[in-house]
Structures are given as structure tokens and as C-alpha cells.
Amino acid sequence: MTIPTLDDERFDRLITLREAYRIMERFAQSYRERGDTPISDFLDCYASETSGGRTTDPAAPDDFAEAAIRILEKR
Numbered sequence: 001m002t003i004p005t006l007d008d009e010r011f012d013r014l015i016t017l018r019e020a021y022r023i024m025e026r027f028a029q030s031y032r033e034r035g036d037t038p039i040s041d042f043l044d045c046y047a048s049e050t051s052g053g054r055t056t057d058p059a060a061p062d063d064f065a066e067a068a069i070r071i072l073e074k075r
Contacts, residue, residue, distance in 0.1 A: 004061040005053035010068075011061070019071060026067040 015023070031042055046057045047064070055061055 003054065003058045004065075006049060006055065006061055007053035008061060008065075010065045013068075015068075015072070022071045023064070023068045026071055027064050030063060030067060 027047075028039070028042060031046060032039055037045060044056075046055070047060045048056045050056060
């Protein structure tokens with residue numbers, strides 16, 4: 001299995017700032033619903049970007065892409 005990165009072509013799509021906000025809102029909501037860690041850890045321990053387009057948690061890019069699909073399909 002390949003570890004997803006932010007260099008994946010799924011992240012090349014252009015969206016509006018409104019859509020970006022709604023996607024991030026959905027992304028954070030999904031994270032909170034799992035109850036993994038306090039939301040204060042969300043950006044630092046889960047979604048932060050490291051070298052090579054990787055994120056601190058390898059699942060974050062896929063989770064964000066899933067949130068994007070849910071929001072953008074509503075258009």
C-alpha cells in the first residue's frame with residue numbers, strides 16, 4: 001500500500017475559498033466524531049504537513065479527500 005501524500009493528483013483541483021472552508025469544517029468534524037484526541041491536537045498531531053508532502057498522520061490526506069468529495073458532490 002502506498003502512503004498518500006499531499007502531492008497526490010487529487011489535491012490539484014481548484015476550489016473556491018468557500019468550498020475550502022466547508023471541506024476543512026467537514027474534515028475536522030469527522031476527526032472529532034472519531035474521538036481520537038482533543039481537537040487542540042488536530043492540526044499539530046494529525047494534519048500538519050511534514051517533508052515530501054506527507055502529513056503527521058498518514059490517514060489525513062485520504063480523510064481530507066473524502067471530506068472534499070462529500071462537500072463538492074453537493075454543488
